[in-house]
Amino acid sequence: MQPSSSPAQTPPRANLAGWLYVLPLVLVLVPFFVAPILVVLAASFFATDGFGGLTPGFTLASYVEVLHSALTLKLYLATIKFTVLTWIFTLIIGFFVAYFLVFHVRNQLLAIGLFLLCTVPFWTSNIIRMISWIPLLGKEGLINQALLAMGVIRQPLEVLLFSDLAVVIAYVHQLTIFMIVPIFNSMARIDKKLIEAAIDAGASRFDIMRLIVVPMSKSGIALGTIFVVSIVMGDFFVVKVMSGGGSASVVSAFYEDVGVLQYPTAAASAVLLTLVLVAIVSLILRTVDIRQEITR
Amino acid sequence: MSAVLADMPETVAPATTKAIAPSRGQRPWTFYVLAMLFAFYVLALYGPMFCIYVLSFQDIRGGLVFPMKGHSLHWFVDLFTQVRTGDVKGSFDRSIKLAVIVTIITVVVSFLAGLGFRKRFRGDTIVFYMMIGSLVAPGLVLGLGTGLLFQALGLNASWYTSALGAQLSWTLPFGVLVMFAVMSRFNHVWEEAAYDLGASRWQSIRLVMIPVLAPGLVAVALFGFTLSYDEFARSLQTAGSLNTLPLEIWSMTLNVTSPSLYALGTVTTVVSFVVIGASLGSIVLIQKKRSSSAKG
Numbered sequence: 001m002q003p004s005s006s007p008a009q010t011p012p013r014a015n016l017a018g019w020l021y022v023l024p025l026v027l028v029l030v031p032f033f034v035a036p037i038l039v040v041l042a043a044s045f046f047a048t049d050g051f052g053g054l055t056p057g058f059t060l061a062s063y064v065e066v067l068h069s070a071l072t073l074k075l076y077l078a079t080i081k082f083t084v085l086t087w088i089f090t091l092i093i094g095f096f097v098a099y100f101l102v103f104h105v106r107n108q109l110l111a112i113g114l115f116l117l118c119t120v121p122f123w124t125s126n127i128i129r130m131i132s133w134i135p136l137l138g139k140e141g142l143i144n145q146a147l148l149a150m151g152v153i154r155q156p157l158e159v160l161l162f163s164d165l166a167v168v169i170a171y172v173h174q175l176t177i178f179m180i181v182p183i184f185n186s187m188a189r190i191d192k193k194l195i196e197a198a199i200d201a202g203a204s205r206f207d208i209m210r211l212i213v214v215p216m217s218k219s220g221i222a223l224g225t226i227f228v229v230s231i232v233m234g235d236f237f238v239v240k241v242m243s244g245g246g247s248a249s250v251v252s253a254f255y256e257d258v259g260v261l262q263y264p265t266a267a268a269s270a271v272l273l274t275l276v277l278v279a280i281v282s283l284i285l286r287t288v289d290i291r292q293e294i295t296r
Numbered sequence: 297m298s299a300v301l302a303d304m305p306e307t308v309a310p311a312t313t314k315a316i317a318p319s320r321g322q323r324p325w326t327f328y329v330l331a332m333l334f335a336f337y338v339l340a341l342y343g344p345m346f347c348i349y350v351l352s353f354q355d356i357r358g359g360l361v362f363p364m365k366g367h368s369l370h371w372f373v374d375l376f377t378q379v380r381t382g383d384v385k386g387s388f389d390r391s392i393k394l395a396v397i398v399t400i401i402t403v404v405v406s407f408l409a410g411l412g413f414r415k416r417f418r419g420d421t422i423v424f425y426m427m428i429g430s431l432v433a434p435g436l437v438l439g440l441g442t443g444l445l446f447q448a449l450g451l452n453a454s455w456y457t458s459a460l461g462a463q464l465s466w467t468l469p470f471g472v473l474v475m476f477a478v479m480s481r482f483n484h485v486w487e488e489a490a491y492d493l494g495a496s497r498w499q500s501i502r503l504v505m506i507p508v509l510a511p512g513l514v515a516v517a518l519f520g521f522t523l524s525y526d527e528f529a530r531s532l533q534t535a536g537s538l539n540t541l542p543l544e545i546w547s548m549t550l551n552v553t554s555p556s557l558y559a560l561g562t563v564t565t566v567v568s569f570v571v572i573g574a575s576l577g578s579i580v581l582i583q584k585k586r587s588s589s590a591k592g
Binding site: 036233267 | 323324326327330331333334337338340341342343344345347348351360361362401404405406408409411412413415416417418419420423426427428429430431432433434435436437438439440441442444445448461462464465468472518519522525526528529533542545546549557558560561564565568569571572576
C-alpha cells in the first residue's frame with residue numbers, strides 16, 4: 001500500500017481507474033454524509049415558525065441563541081467532563097491490556113484467543129450491554145447487596161446507577177475496545193530486536209517502556225483517542241439512560257430540541273459541535289499520519 | 297482496525313524478549329499485576345451481560361434485579377405475543393433483512409474501494425477524509441440531516457431507503473479500513489503472475505484476488521452485518537414509521553420495566569453470537585484448508 005508516486009505524476013488513465021473503483025463509495029458518501037451535513041448547515045441559518053416548519057433564509061439568530069444561552073456552556077462542560085474521564089480510563093485499561101497481550105502472553109495462539117475474547121462484545125448490541133449494568137448497579141443490585149452483606153455500608157448506595165458514575169462506567173465498558181485494537185496493532189509491530197538491543201545497552205524495564213513502547217504505540221493511541229472522543233462527544237443515548245435524565249450532553253440536548261421541532265437551534269448546536277470535533281480530530285491527526293498508519 | 301482478524305498469526309510476533317517478558321523461566325511481577333487487570337477487564341466485560349441472560353429466564357414474578365425468581369421461558373413468550381412490548385417480531389425481521397442488504401453492499405463497495413486505494417490517484421485524499429468524516433460525525437446529527445433531506449426532496453423515509461443509506465455511511469468506513477489492513481498483506485506478485493499468464497483484469501480479480509482475500513472479505517461482512525444489526529443513532533431519524541430492532545429496544549428501555557427487556561437482550565445477543573461464530577469459524581476453516589493444501 002505504499003504510494004508509488006505522487007498523485008500529480010500519475011497518468012490520467014490511473015486516475016480514472018482509481019476513481020472508478022471508489023465511485024460506489026463516493027456515491028454512498030455524497031448523499032448520506034456530505035449532503036446531510038450541508039442540510040444541517042443550511043437549516044442552522046433558517047428561521048422557524050416553532051412547529052417544525054422551516055423558512056429558507058439567512059439569519060444568525062439560532063447561533064446567537066445557542067451561544068448566549070447559559071445552558072450551552074453547561075452542556076459543553078458536562079460533555080468534556082465525560083469525554084476526558086472516559087478517555088483516561090479507556091487509555092489506561094486499553095494500553096495495559098494490549099501490553100499484556102503483546103509482551104506477556106508467551107503462547108501466540110493464546111494471545112490471539114484472548115484478543116478475540118476482548119473483541120467479541122464489540123459485535124453485540126451496545127444498548128443491551130448498557131442496560132446490563134442495571135442488575136449490578138441498581139439500588140437493589142448485586143454490588144449494593146454485596147456491600148450490605150459485608151457490612152461496608154448500612155444504606156444502599158444510590159450514586160451507583162442513574163448518576164454520572166454510571167455514565168462513565170457504561171462508556172468505559174463500551175469503548176475500551178476502541179483503544180485495545182489500535183494499540184495492540186502498533187505494539188505488535190515493535191521489533192523485538194530493538195528491545196533486546198536496549199537491554200544489552202543496559203536499559204531498565206521502565207526505560208524500555210518510556211523510550212520504546214510508549215513512543216512506538218503513539219499512532220495506536222492517537223487512533224483510539226479519535227474513536228473514543230468522537231463517540232463520547234456524539235453520544236446521547238448512554239447519557240440519557242444511565243444518568244436517569246439527571247445529566248445532559250450536547251447531543252442529548254440536540255435530541256430534545258429535535259423532539260420539540262426546534263430544528264434551527266438544534267442544527268446550530270450540531271454545527272458548533274462538529275466544528276469542535278473537527279478541531280480536536282485534526283489536532284490529533286497532526287501528530288500522526290493516519291493514512292500511512294492504517295495502510296502500511 | 298482488524299488486520300488482526302484477517303490474519304492474526306502474522307501480526308503477533310512471538311515474545312522472545314528477556315526483560316519485558318522473559319520467554320521462559322521466572323515471570324516478572326508485572327506479569328501477575330497485568331494478568332489480574334486483564335482478568336478483571338474480561339470479567340467486567342462479560343459479567344453484566346451474563347447477569348441479564350440469567351435474569352431473562354425468571355418466571356412471571358421476575359423483576360429487574362437479583363435474586364432470581366423461579367425459572368421459566370415466560371418472558372420470551374411474553375416478548376413475541378404481547379402487544380404491550382411493541383412489534384418485536386416485525387422489527388426483528390426488518391433488522392435482519394436490512395443487515396443482510398447492508399452486508400452485501402458493504403462487502404462489494406469496500407472491496408472495490410480497497411482495490412482503488414492501492415494506487416494513489418488525484419483526489420484520493422479527499423475521498424479518504426470524507427470517509428473518516430463519515431466515521432466520526434455524530435450519528436444522530438447525520439441521521440437528522442438525512443431525514444430533513446428526504447423531507448425536502450419529498451421522499452418518504454423508510455428503513456430500506458433512508459435508513460439503509462444512513463447505515464451504509466457507518467458500515468462502509470469500517471469496511472474500507474478493514475480492506476486497507478487486508479490489502480496491505482496482499483502480495484502483488486500473485487496478481488502480476490496472473491497478468492503474465494494472460495489473465496484479464498476481471499479474471500485476476502475473480503480467480504486470484506477474491507480467493508486469496510476471502511478471510512478478509514468475511515471479516516468485512518462481519519463488520520457490515522453486526523454494525524447494521526445494532527445500529528441505533530443513525531437509524532433513529534431515518535427509519536420512518538416502522539422500527540428496526542435497536543429502535544424497538546430503545547423504546548422498551550423507556551417504558552418496559554419487566555424482564556422481557558432482558559429476554560430481548562438475550563435473543564439479539566444469541567443472533568450476534570451466531571453471526572460472530574459463523575464468521576470466525578469460516579475464517580479459521582479457510583485458513584486451515586489453505587495450510588493443508590499448501591502442505592499436500
